[in-house]
Amino acid sequence: MRTKVAIIGSGPSGLLLGQLLTKAGIDNVILDRVSKDYILGRVRAGVLEEGTVGLLDKAGCGARMHEEGLPHDGFSLAFDGRDHRIDLLGLTGGKRVMVYGQTEVTRDLMEQRERDGSVTIYEASDVEPHDFDTTTPYVTYRTDGISHRIDCDFIAGCDGFHGPSRKAVPERAIRVFEKVYPFGWLGILAEVAPVNHELIYANHPSGFALCSMRSPTRSRYYVQCTLEEKIEDWSDDRFWDELRRRLPAHHAEALVTAPSFEKSIAPLRSFVAEPMRFGTMFLVGDAAHIVPPTGAKGLNLAASDVYYLFEGLQQFYGERSSAGIDAYSGKALARVWKAVRFSWWMTTMMHRFPDTDEFDQKIQEAELDYLTHSRAASTALAENYVGLPY
Template identity: 75%
Template sequence: MRTQVVIIGSGPSGLLLGQLLAGIGVENVILERVDRDYVLGRVRAGVLEQGTVDLLDEAGAGARMRAEGLPHDGISLAFDNRLHRIDLAALTGGKRVTVYGQTEVTHDLMDKRSAAGLMTVYDAKNVLPQGFDTASPFVTYEKDGVTHRIDCDFIAGCDGFHGVSRKSVPQDALKLFERAYPFGWLGILAEVPPADHELIYANHPRGFALCSMRSEHRSRYYVQCPIDDKVENWSDERFWDELRLRLPKEAAEKVTVGPSFEKSIAPLRSFVAEPMQFGRLSLVGDAAHIVPPTGAKGLNLAASDVRYLFSGLKEFYLDKSPAGIDAYSGKALSRVWKAVRFSWWMTTMLHRFPDTDAFGQRIQEAELDYLVHSQAAATSLAENYVGLPY
């Protein structure tokens, strides 16, 4: 079999790239190692930058997001038992973010792909990108005990941190950068209304907390916990009590408690692999970089990678020029590192680190106080939060 682009991974980045390519007549096949229901069962972030919203519209998959998504013009920082609102829209000339779950984004893109009759191979085992250092790359995989081969022009590795794409690159060709954080996030989902109409990021002596949401009736809450903590140590009652202790009184009183239907602990880390391109193989999203969720950049960084890669492929196929493809890694990494910096900064400013001394604690408090009283500092946060320009 032959196609123009093989996409490894059917998460939102792979699906978005496939839909954009199909829109300009570029043939593509998506290979996914698990089944469709497993992909849709992943619980992930849900704060979309304006650039991500625009890309979903361009792919023809933005209708339900526009109808059901929750546009947010601001966020609140909670410390010293007070809420301090950052007016994102006012500080950035009207830009905003949209709360819409990653699972919903994935569902919308899957539905568009299915309706268009585009090919996705689920339960594709032993996927292996090959020959990407030549002009004739191909990908092999196994399905129902039979080995298949797809020849192509380009391979897009959209298969996440643990996927095969980055692992297929010679290790001496990669430069890795990593920072692990000494805590995790205990998160729950519950069918209760959110505590506020916008997100609340809380810095408290007991640790960080985040009040988020997936809809007007479904809330997503997090509390900082030890890196070696266990979910079974946290009953719903203990979680709700701890969350409210870390919030200012005015926010804590608005927390509606209820049974959780998902509870998990996620470690926090920063990770970047350079470069993001190896001949005809390009790494996209988590295959190349991971950020802590504090800055809401994971899905949005994957979308910006897709934008750069799609632009390069469009230039290759429509204008017969390789310039855009050749520039992919440099353009993507420039934006990646800015988002890595912002996510690291938000994480260090809002969390309590176990090795922070009295001096470091005073510095953190001064940073927060300066941020909410300086328009210049607040503007810097706002323009990074809504998304830097491509």
């Protein structure tokens, strides 16, 4: 098989890149090691920056998002028993975020790809990129015990942290930066109305909590927990009690509970790999970087990578210029590190660390108090939250 761009990974970044390329008339093939149903069964974040919303519109996949998604003009920071709203719309001159689940983004992109007749190969085992240090790269894989090969001009590694793309890069050619946080998030999904119409980020002496949602009738809640915690030790009743304890009284009283239908613990880490280009192969999204979910940047960073890579590939095929792809890694990483900084800052400000004492808790509360009462500080927070420009 021959194509212009071989995309490894059919998560949101791979599908978004594929759809943008297809609309631009640039042939591409997507490979994934798992099934379509498995991908659609994964529950992920759902706060989209304006830039991500714009890219989905450009890909022709934004109609259902605008119909069913929840535009949010602000969010709340809760601390010291109080609740303070950050007015995203007012502080940023009219920008907002969209709450729309990553699974729904993936579904929309998949369905449009199928309507366009573009090729996606699921359940492809032993996927491996080859010769990406040359102008004739190719990807090999197996299906039903048979080996296959895709020759291409470029390879896009959109295959996540554990995928084969970054692993294929020689260690001497890549540099890794990592910070592992000493706690995780215990999260649940429940068919209940959200406790608030906008997200609540709560700082409490017992630990962080987040009140989010997937729809007007489906809520996503989190509490900070240790990495030693076990799911089986957390009954629904225990979770609801702990969440109430970490929220201001008026939110705790308004909280509606129900049996959860999904419960998981996610460790938090920051990870960046440099560079993000290796000859004719490009790393995109989680293959190159991971951020704590505190700042809602994971999916949005993947989208900005796609933006830079698509612009470069479009320039290459349309103008026969390599300037865009040559600039990809530098442009992407500049934005990545700003988002990593923001996520790190939000995480350190909102969570209780193992060595946090009463002094540290007061410092956090003082910072939050300044942040919520200084327009300049609130504006900086809002600008980062809605997404820095590409």
